[in-house]
Amino acid sequence: MSVHEAAISWTHAPHAIEPNTYSRNHSVSLKGNQEVAVSASVEFKGDANCADPEQMLISAVSSCHMLFFLAIAEMQGFQVASYQDDPKGYLERNGKQGMAITRIELSPRITFGGDKVPDQETISNIHSKAHNSCFIRNSVTAEVTINAT
Template structure:
């Protein structure tokens, strides 16, 4: 077991364009002294210059999948040269909970180096294992699909 922590700080301030409401901007502090500027999504009066919680959720799923993919590929003797993804999350009405991220689509693009290069079947197998082992994916109710390029 491990414990993961973050700190959230919000201070009342006026909204920059709507005087009758408050700013949604806040800061998330992570270990290693990283600070992430966060706000609501633009559709919910947030700041487009900040990350929003939905983006952070889909990037966490994508990052987790990638880290498992890299580890499994390495264990199987494959050298990954680069890994890129542009995950998409769909905020939709849910029958059970109101609005929710119901679907997350990963679109990884991976290149390999070295003498041992996997065929498509091996790549699909690595994705399947990464998908099944990803801690974050296992923690969310959204359907997560992998559309490997």
């Protein structure tokens, strides 16, 4: 078992555009003295210049998948030269309590280096193992799909 921590800090301030409500801007402090400026998404009166919780959730799923993919590829003797992803999360009515991120689509683009390059079936198998192993994916109810290229 491991414990993971963050610190959230918000102080009342007027909304920059709508004076009859409050600012949704706050900060998240992470390990290593990292500060992330966070707000609600723009659709919910948030600041477009800040990350929003939905972005952070889909980023966490994508990052976790990538880290497992890299580890599995390395264990199988493959060298990943680069890995990029543009994950998308869909905030939709979930038919139960209202709104939820119901679907997350990962679109990893991977290039390999070294002498040993996997074929498409092997890459798909690595994605499958990463998908099943990812702690964050296993913690959410959203459907996560992988559209690898």
